[in-house]
Amino acid sequence: MKAESFPAVILAAGAGRRMKAGMPKPLVKLLGLTLLERTIMGCREAGIEKFYVVVGYEKEKVIKHVEEIRKKHGVDVEVIENKNWKKGNGTSVLAALQHLSTPFFVLMCDHIFDVEIIKNFVKDVAKEKHCVLGIDKKIERVHDIDEATKVKLRGKFIEDIGKELKNFDAVDTGIFFFHPYAKEAMKKAVEEGDASLIQGVKNLAREKKIKGIEVKGEYWIDADTQENLRVAENLLLKSLIKPQDGVISKYINRKISLLISKRLCNTPITPNAISFISFLLSIIAAFLFLMTDYIYLALAGIITQASSVIDGCDGEIARLKFQSSPFGAWLDTVLDRYADVAIAGTISYTYSSIYGNAVAWIIGVLAISGFILSSYSRKEYVIRYGKELPTNKIEYFGRRDFRLFIIFIGAILAYPLEALAVTATLHHIVIIALFFKGRNCR
Amino acid sequence: MKAESFPAVILAAGAGRRMKAGMPKPLVKLLGLTLLERTIMGCREAGIEKFYVVVGYEKEKVIKHVEEIRKKHGVDVEVIENKNWKKGNGTSVLAALQHLSTPFFVLMCDHIFDVEIIKNFVKDVAKEKHCVLGIDKKIERVHDIDEATKVKLRGKFIEDIGKELKNFDAVDTGIFFFHPYAKEAMKKAVEEGDASLIQGVKNLAREKKIKGIEVKGEYWIDADTQENLRVAENLLLKSLIKPQDGVISKYINRKISLLISKRLCNTPITPNAISFISFLLSIIAAFLFLMTDYIYLALAGIITQASSVIDGCDGEIARLKFQSSPFGAWLDTVLDRYADVAIAGTISYTYSSIYGNAVAWIIGVLAISGFILSSYSRKEYVIRYGKELPTNKIEYFGRRDFRLFIIFIGAILAYPLEALAVTATLHHIVIIALFFKGRNCR
Structure with a gap:
């Protein structure tokens, strides 16, 4: 038995x-x-x-x-x-x-x-x-x-x-x-x-x-x-901080999201609903990025970062209230990717009129592909090797908390396309680094 | 023992x-x-x-x-x-x-x-x-x-x-x-x-x-x-046809790739080298898509389809000669995604001058994200549920063999952006369908 x-x-x-x-x-x-x-x-x-x-x-x-x-x-x-x-x-x-x-x-x-x-x-x-x-x-x-x-x-x-x-x-x-x-x-x-x-x-x-x-x-x-x-x-709240959390997540996002989750867990709101709210915030931010006035740009940046913070709450509530589900985790992950695509897409589109089509296009394509593929490569590794790729400091630059934070800072400083270019480049470096590392794994 | x-x-x-x-x-x-x-x-x-x-x-x-x-x-x-x-x-x-x-x-x-x-x-x-x-x-x-x-x-x-x-x-x-x-x-x-x-x-x-x-x-x-x-x-060659092969793969690509593999398997060429050749062909096709003359366009389409066919050979040779490796499979999959991004990126960029920036941009973003995310969603499902999502006919439209074939046909008919729009849309429909299906899985 x-x-x-x-x-x-x-x-x-x-x-x-x-x-x-x-x-x-x-x-x-x-x-x-x-x-x-x-x-x-x-x-x-x-x-x-x-x-x-x-x-x-x-x-x-x-x-x-x-x-x-x-x-x-x-x-x-x-x-x-x-x-x-x-x-x-x-x-x-x-x-x-x-x-x-x-x-x-x-x-x-x-x-x-x-x-x-x-x-x-x-x-x-x-x-x-x-x-x-x-x-x-x-x-x-x-x-x-x-x-x-x-x-x-x-x-x-x-x-x-x-x-x-x-x-x-x-x-x-x-x-x-x-x-x-x-x-x-x-x-x-x-x-x-x-x-x-x-x-x-x-x-x-x-x-x-x-x-x-x-x-x-x-x-x-x-x-x-x-x-x-x-x-x-x-103790329960502290246990929600994951050892694999990125730098921004650990030192900024979690501190806020735990405060929010502490309140939200007493309401009937579900983790999947929170995933949707975070996604909607990203879409609103993406639309605001279509406007070039500084006030909209700054607002877009702030909402982007807010979405990143709230993106932590769904998992926290799910674990606190034993509401985790494979479907919820799956949905959250794919919605996050769509949110990233929307933000990178509108930033590169909007600034093509200022920086020229070719530059904006290249940055946009690099950002969208880099944002998804850094996560994709890790998941593909898990499937092929049957285990997680050991984490490495450099990977923090390819995480969602970091990319959205860079975009937030870029928006506040009024350099969103430059910020996008920086984080996009970092993502492809991370992907290449993953391969060099994975190559030696058995 | x-x-x-x-x-x-x-x-x-x-x-x-x-x-x-x-x-x-x-x-x-x-x-x-x-x-x-x-x-x-x-x-x-x-x-x-x-x-x-x-x-x-x-x-x-x-x-x-x-x-x-x-x-x-x-x-x-x-x-x-x-x-x-x-x-x-x-x-x-x-x-x-x-x-x-x-x-x-x-x-x-x-x-x-x-x-x-x-x-x-x-x-x-x-x-x-x-x-x-x-x-x-x-x-x-x-x-x-x-x-x-x-x-x-x-x-x-x-x-x-x-x-x-x-x-x-x-x-x-x-x-x-x-x-x-x-x-x-x-x-x-x-x-x-x-x-x-x-x-x-x-x-x-x-x-x-x-x-x-x-x-x-x-x-x-x-x-x-x-x-x-x-x-x-x-018997050995027939065994390389996978039951989950898409329609184009099954009826067109495999027939050619098996003939190529039958010859290549007697050379020392490795599966990883074939992955790279297929990738390089895609990159060449992507560059050709930057030119609007029909001759280059048609050539780009043909090379795209050739790359798709050769993309089958690496796996075939690997299985025929017992050279499969997790690293090879990982590398091949991620290179395929980069190849797709390059092709969708250059097509949408090139035709933005004809169809206008906004239309081309939307199609480009939808194509790049759809191409990667249809595969991403399936992999994420495998990780969350610990098993494959049961295959469904509609998913064939979200497979690589199908998307590259549509682009090939679009290029030959001189409507590459339209073809890209069609296959991009299909991909997002497939992703939504995956979620409705996955939702009911345990």
């Missing part, structure tokens, strides 16, 4: 008093999704298909929200009621153990994970016969270490666990993998009066039945207070 | 009297490669890395050729001498069985296979504990059925084999997989006086030790006569 085919149990029964949100914690919103929604969607992106949400505190509201999630995302999600939720979160896991007969994952609804962590955890436990707790040895990245649950290891197994451990090797991240046999240990904890999940884990640890496996990914956080929620928000 | 890691033994010890070539059969040339070279390279494309060539008749010449193949292609190939070759080809397999301690494949040097057959055979026998003979049940595609070796099956096992079988289920294709235990059966055949491979197989069949597995692929042929060699040549 594949690990992804095991269900995930989301603990959402607690009162969440530390959060002070005025609503059940699973319903608290973070960048466009509720905490419960984000946890479920993250697991789904990791391949998990079946979900159980354990409810207790204000269960009517939570159950209603689970219904909403099921309808909105088409997720296979059921509710498990835990009448003993007040005693501790161990009762929620026990309720799941009594309900299910297969192994399952357990996640806290208020822990925000880099989806890579969930993906890797699912892979790592695939053939694990023991129960598993996802642990983090990078203690320095744990916010609020006093409140964190510490873990002491012996080899691969957990020896002890608790908030008060003085001597520890790692921290509990709140992602678990339980086998049905964990029921005894959990029942014992409840019966003996400490109905916390930690006490259940202690019981398992005593019998050497639970391993600690280190989580692999960029970030995770227990977002159980308003302050930690803000930290989580920043 | 992976099946590809087993070596292939090529039988090249016979006198090949039926061929009447005036040289040892392994050295006979077929479309740029010798029969021995083609067999080894086909196996290498199927993933086999280690080769043994069994030599006998005129062994000095064959050994010298094996040396040449080793140097030219960097193949790991050794020679096994068979002093008893005159007795029959069973002695060659016996020599291999005495030399090797692992299972191995056996191929006849004069059997021409669709490489897919070898690939599938290697896959199919990967975990086979029995010896295997590749058989063909499609009797109708066997040339020279009288000379073919027939096979009678019982379940998956071979019951009997021989040229004279009246009642048979399939035909021996000449690709085998032998385990070391086949030595006894082969030795027995030699000792009992019929030292043919078939007699050895008969002995194995008697003990239910050899299976018949159907080969999967387009074609194979025993090229043991001059006549069959011609049939093999036609």
Whole structure:
């Protein structure tokens, strides 16, 4: 059986008093999704298909929200009621153990994970016969270490666990993998009066039945207070900055687009709609480039740069709200190329009356072909070699953020055709450089 | 152990009297490669890395050729001498069985296979504990059925084999997989006086030790006569016609390019050099389009179409001579795009003086962007979806063979800009159609 085919149990029964949100914690919103929604969607992106949400505190509201999630995302999600939720979160896991007969994952609804962590955890436990707790040895990245649950290891197994451990090797991240046999240990904890999940884990640890496996990914956080929620928000936003971002994108565009996305993610606007808005802005800019008055020229430049910034938002919103789709990515990429063609086409046409037909024509053709072919060459490489061409600093000059920025600056300085000539030339240099580099790849 | 890691033994010890070539059969040339070279390279494309060539008749010449193949292609190939070759080809397999301690494949040097057959055979026998003979049940595609070796099956096992079988289920294709235990059966055949491979197989069949597995692929042929060699040549050439070829390519370009490739494959010219020649022809055509005299215009059109035809030869030669490389395919594709840009650019520039700047400009921009983006959109789809977009008749209008043909016809009729406008428009229609189609794909 594949690990992804095991269900995930989301603990959402607690009162969440530390959060002070005025609503059940699973319903608290973070960048466009509720905490419960984000946890479920993250697991789904990791391949998990079946979900159980354990409810207790204000269960009517939570159950209603689970219904909403099921309808909105088409997720296979059921509710498990835990009448003993007040005693501790161990009762929620026990309720799941009594309900299910297969192994399952357990996640806290208020822990925000880099989806890579969930993906890797699912892979790592695939053939694990023991129960598993996802642990983090990078203690320095744990916010609020006093409140964190510490873990002491012996080899691969957990020896002890608790908030008060003085001597520890790692921290509990709140992602678990339980086998049905964990029921005894959990029942014992409840019966003996400490109905916390930690006490259940202690019981398992005593019998050497639970391993600690280190989580692999960029970030995770227990977002159980308003302050930690803000930290989580920043972590999520920061995670949208791609390592392959170009220079302009990294230092200018992302800073603005993240602010926009932070607001837009709370509206129903879709990533594809944002792609269209960015495209429309480019087309407006292209039309403005048909006029030679400085005021229109400058405006065209500014709108070009605005379109470039907003072009980042569709991907950001898509990743924040798990709305990525191959179709969306495909559409966005091709629309971007059309937008580039429109801008380069109108600039070279307009200035042919000033600089002469031949010069403007050559620059226009070089720009249009260079803008598309620098991207085309990279994609063709991916298809032929089955992998990405390793990135190189020189390629930054052939990226969209850079080309539109040069056009923006050129327009502001009233030298749009010169700017186009510069960026067009750079693109063809990049393409030639790609070939010299690709030639040596296997 | 992976099946590809087993070596292939090529039988090249016979006198090949039926061929009447005036040289040892392994050295006979077929479309740029010798029969021995083609067999080894086909196996290498199927993933086999280690080769043994069994030599006998005129062994000095064959050994010298094996040396040449080793140097030219960097193949790991050794020679096994068979002093008893005159007795029959069973002695060659016996020599291999005495030399090797692992299972191995056996191929006849004069059997021409669709490489897919070898690939599938290697896959199919990967975990086979029995010896295997590749058989063909499609009797109708066997040339020279009288000379073919027939096979009678019982379940998956071979019951009997021989040229004279009246009642048979399939035909021996000449690709085998032998385990070391086949030595006894082969030795027995030699000792009992019929030292043919078939007699050895008969002995194995008697003990239910050899299976018949159907080969999967387009074609194979025993090229043991001059006549069959011609049939093999036609099969190989026909196999170069791709199912996804456009209309112009299929009915016009391939017919000419195959004739050219048939000649070029006997020269040392490389596929990359042909890509460059095709590119240069396009650039010459683009320059000729700068002149408006009809004679230059018509010449430009003809050279455009010639470039389109020759653009097929690089891939044909590469596949015929096993010279395909990701770099070559990458370079060819991007050069094709530059060639298209050059032609569309000069046509629209030249006719701007006749039709006015705005009209020519729009057509030029539409053509350049459409020519690149129709290909770009398809590639982007492959990357996003991880598979090809299913082909559709309408896409033929967005293919290179079609666009260059329209330009050729337009030039001949002295309406190049109109032709450019028509094909440019068609390209953008194709791109929009691609999106409507891709939208429904998963």
